[in-house]
Amino acid sequence: MATQRIGLLFGSFNPVHTGHLILAEHFATRTDLAEVWFVVSPHSPFKQAADLRPDAERLHLVQLAIAGNSRLRAEDIEFSLPRPSYTIATLDALRQRYAEADFVLLMGADNLPGLPRWQEAARLLAEIDLYVYPRPGSPLPDLAAFPRAQIMAAPLLDISATYIRESLREGRSIRYLVPAAVEAELLK
Ligand SMILES: Nc1ncnc2c1ncn2[C@@H]1O[C@H](COP(=O)(O)OP(=O)(O)OP(=O)(O)O)[C@@H](O)[C@H]1O
Numbered sequence: 001m002a003t004q005r006i007g008l009l010f011g012s013f014n015p016v017h018t019g020h021l022i023l024a025e026h027f028a029t030r031t032d033l034a035e036v037w038f039v040v041s042p043h044s045p046f047k048q049a050a051d052l053r054p055d056a057e058r059l060h061l062v063q064l065a066i067a068g069n070s071r072l073r074a075e076d077i078e079f080s081l082p083r084p085s086y087t088i089a090t091l092d093a094l095r096q097r098y099a100e101a102d103f104v105l106l107m108g109a110d111n112l113p114g115l116p117r118w119q120e121a122a123r124l125l126a127e128i129d130l131y132v133y134p135r136p137g138s139p140l141p142d143l144a145a146f147p148r149a150q151i152m153a154a155p156l157l158d159i160s161a162t163y164i165r166e167s168l169r170e171g172r173s174i175r176y177l178v179p180a181a182v183e184a185e186l187l188k
């Protein structure tokens, strides 16, 4: 099989929302990437696990959100890896499982300055291309320290999983903020 470039969008997806989907669809259809995979993290190293929905539920919501879209995929590889989920370990595992894929890391410009503090950051930065999308309110990062990174504009929706969780707590509408199937599941 020919090598395919696959974009990886890492996150807690607690829950997945329309902002993630617009971003993923953009990269999967308007760049050289063949697909975008949502890598559901059981526990992101810099985040508290306290108000996290169970892993399987967050994965299921991603699966509902992307159902029928052959360019998007839900990846649960981190469920079977040590925690917290370090991206370099995940990348090693993904490369072992999918030897034919050429992975690219998708990342918001706000996250890039923190990347040098990630586990084995030097190896990670040496081993993978980064597509960095600007975030409103975040200055464009200096790419000097990131030779394999390039800025790629993408349409963004100014919502977050935090906003969805707050809306649910307050009994407010989440219609259109998440796909209808995700909304139905969250309101069950
Ligand atoms: N509205 C959005 N537009 C583009 N990218 C987003 C948006 N929301 C989140 N992302 C990015 O998607 C990835 C996964 O997001 P994550 O699961 O952390 O969601 P989140 O909405 O930022 O969550 P939370 O509000 O719980 O922190 C991260 O890289 C994050 O920066």
Ligand SMILES: O=C(O)c1ccc[n+]([C@@H]2O[C@H](COP(=O)([O-])O)[C@@H](O)[C@H]2O)c1
Pocket: 010, 011, 012, 041, 044, 045, 046, 047, 085, 086, 087, 088, 117, 118, 119
């Ligand atoms: O590898 C690391 O050391 C590392 C440190 C912080 C974050 N990450 C990855 O970045 C993703 C987004 O992080 P967060 O905290 O914004 O949800 C998360 O899912 C992790 O896979 C990875």
